[in-house]
Amino acid sequence: LRRLVIILGDQLNLASAAFDGFDPEHDQVWMAELPEESTQVWSHKARITYFLSAMRHFAETLEARAIPLRYLRLGEHPYPGFDAALLAQIASTRPEQLIVVQPGDYRTLKTLRQIADQAGVPFEVRPDRHFLIDLDDFGTWMAGRKAPRLEHFYRAMRKQTGLLMDGKDPVGGSWNFDQQNRKPFGRAGPGMIPEPLGFAADEITRAVINDVGHHFSDHPGSTAHFDWPVTPEQAAAALEDFVRHRLPAFGPFQDALWTGEPFLYHSRLAAAMNLKLISPRVVLDATVAAGARGDAPLASVEGFVRQILGWREYVRGLYWTRMPDYLDWNHLDAQAALPAFYWTGDTDMHCLAQTIRQTLDYGYAHHIQRLMVTGLFALLLGVEPRQVHAWYLAVYVDAVEWVELPNVLGMSQFADGGLMASKPYVASGKYIQRMSNYCASCPFDPADASGEMACPFTALYWDFLMRHEERFRNHPRAGMQWRHLDRLQDEQRSRIRSRAEAIRRHL
Numbered sequence: 172l173r174r175l176v177i178i179l180g181d182q183l184n185l186a187s188a189a190f191d192g193f194d195p196e197h198d199q200v201w202m203a204e205l206p207e208e209s210t211q212v213w214s215h216k217a218r219i220t221y222f223l224s225a226m227r228h229f230a231e232t233l234e235a236r237a238i239p240l241r242y243l244r245l246g247e248h249p250y251p252g253f254d255a256a257l258l259a260q261i262a263s264t265r266p267e268q269l270i271v272v273q274p275g276d277y278r279t280l281k282t283l284r285q286i287a288d289q290a291g292v293p294f295e296v297r298p299d300r301h302f303l304i305d306l307d308d309f310g311t312w313m314a315g316r317k318a319p320r321l322e323h324f325y326r327a328m329r330k331q332t333g334l335l336m337d338g339k340d341p342v343g344g345s346w347n348f349d350q351q352n353r354k355p356f357g358r359a360g361p362g363m364i365p366e367p368l369g370f371a372a373d374e375i376t377r378a379v380i381n382d383v384g385h386h387f388s389d390h391p392g393s394t395a396h397f398d399w400p401v402t403p404e405q406a407a408a409a410l411e412d413f414v415r416h417r418l419p420a421f422g423p424f425q426d427a428l429w430t431g432e433p434f435l436y437h438s439r440l441a442a443a444m445n446l447k448l449i450s451p452r453v454v455l456d457a458t459v460a461a462g463a464r465g466d467a468p469l470a471s472v473e474g475f476v477r478q479i480l481g482w483r484e485y486v487r488g489l490y491w492t493r494m495p496d497y498l499d500w501n502h503l504d505a506q507a508a509l510p511a512f513y514w515t516g517d518t519d520m521h522c523l524a525q526t527i528r529q530t531l532d533y534g535y536a537h538h539i540q541r542l543m544v545t546g547l548f549a550l551l552l553g554v555e556p557r558q559v560h561a562w563y564l565a566v567y568v569d570a571v572e573w574v575e576l577p578n579v580l581g582m583s584q585f586a587d588g589g590l591m592a593s594k595p596y597v598a599s600g601k602y603i604q605r606m607s608n609y610c611a612s613c614p615f616d617p618a619d620a621s622g623e624m625a626c627p628f629t630a631l632y633w634d635f636l637m638r639h640e641e642r643f644r645n646h647p648r649a650g651m652q653w654r655h656l657d658r659l660q661d662e663q664r665s666r667i668r669s670r671a672e673a674i675r676r677h678l
């Protein structure tokens with residue numbers, strides 16, 4: 172065999188560099204469903220199902236094109252992980268070279284490199300063309316920047332791609348329209364939200380759901396609602412559905428939350444993009460075209476473009492420039508354990524119960540639920556960042572480490588000491604009250620920080636400010652927020668501390 176081309180579960184893209192120069196006469200593709208990939212992080216059943224179903228669909232596509240493929244199916248081979256499986260394949264086919272496209276996490280890259288070394292086979296890592304900036308160019312952009320902020324990166328990407336640009340200027344005369352975006356729904360609520368297009372499980376997906384039930388029955392979450400796009404055709408249809416029905420209201424309500432509404436105006440495209448079923452450029456072009464036709468307001472289009480052209484590319488660059496150290500960062504020295512209810516949703520705190528139950532049902536929560544409900548609570552409580560990371564990597568269908576880790580450690584837990592976010596994203600229960608209707612069905616009072624029914628977010632928020640007073644009081648961006656502590660009398664401070672202590676003990 173000349174080349175053995177390894178295709179990982181998040182690289183399901185025929186146009187990828189893995190296939191450059193592929194010769195079916197002499198080369199072979201290798202794909203494997205490996206139990207350890209689902210158990211090293213205690214994956215949600217829907218996350219495992221998504222990956223395996225998309226992989227099996229991709230394998231069908233390769234077979235239809237007569238591309239030689241060795242596919243190891245769960246339960247039909249004896250190998251727990253990459254080492255044994257790949258070494259056996261190398262021993263039986265004796266390839267002259269191993270090829271892989273840049274994996275989505277550092278651990279896999281390291282493992283593959285070690286296997287190639289051990290087997291004495293040359294190993295080539297090819298760049299991932301799915302992304303709009305390659306890692307070398309990101310490194311150049313990062314070089315010498317103490318505070319590599321999203322805003323600078325995003326503007327550079329707008330200029331580089333020409334997306335939403337009018338010559339040298341941003342379309343509409345502004346780089347962002349935050350003033351028009353990020354509204355709550357108000358008392359009347361969201362009204363009728365167009366139901367997102369879902370995809371009934373076909374024979375392949377049903378077989379996967381069966382296998383997952385058999386092999387991973389004790390894993391968290393459910394597959395009962397599984398209707399995600401698992402092929403490029405379905406991903407394209409999901410994009411069209413989003414652009415037509417939900418993009419126009421995406422901007423104004425991207426930060427809003429509502430009981431019983433898991434998806435609101437969000438696109439549900441992250442997993443399809445992360446598994447490479449659809450390219451970010453296609454998603455961006457469709458969005459920008461809708462704006463140009465006048466089918467969606469500029470504020471919504473820009474808000475959405477920023478997420479993909481800005482955040483998504485930016486976190487990937489940060490991940491690869493900071494790994495492997497990134498995993499160990501714990502700037503705030505947080506040591507608490509992740510509360511057990513994160514795995515069950517079994518808590519009286521309505522916002523957390525809603526977000527976690529929805530996560531277990533669908534493998535999905537939208538950005539503000541992840542950042543300002545589950546993420547915020549872990550930050551205020553002082554949960555050890557690695558435990559928070561393990562949870563997020565396990566429970567979302569779109570979770571791949573390059574995007575999950577910077578969002579969790581950097582954006583949500585401030586564990587990187589401000590590399591990504593200029594200050595910790597901390598707020599009291601009043602923020603959740605303003606952006607949602609959660610508090611109306613909750614036994615706790617978001618305005619109270621120290622009473623018996625004080626909202627745990629609010630008590631822990633003030634406690635957080637006190638615990639980190641020295642660190643942030645004179646901080647250029649966060650100082651203002653910390654100076655609110657001046658309003659508290661000593662006696663109030665001690666009542667809040669006791670309430671926070673009681674919450675910790677209870678958990």
Ligand code: FAD
Binds near residue numbers: 486
């Ligand atoms: P939409 O709200 O419709 O947004 C459109 C797209 O923009 C998303 O599909 C995604 O590709 C991109 N995007 C939006 N925000 C971000 C961001 N902060 N970073 C990178 N891309 C972004 N996203 C993942 O893809 N995988 C993860 O494992 C993941 N973990 C997260 C953990 C935390 C603590 C936080 C705060 C955010 C995380 N995100 C993650 C980012 C974001 O929350 C999800 O991409 C989004 O909720 C997915 O839903 P959607 O496709 O409906 O997104």
Ligand code: SF4
Binds near residue numbers: 604609610614629
């Ligand atoms: Fe969440 Fe506090 Fe509101 Fe209850 S009162 S829903 S715990 S923010």
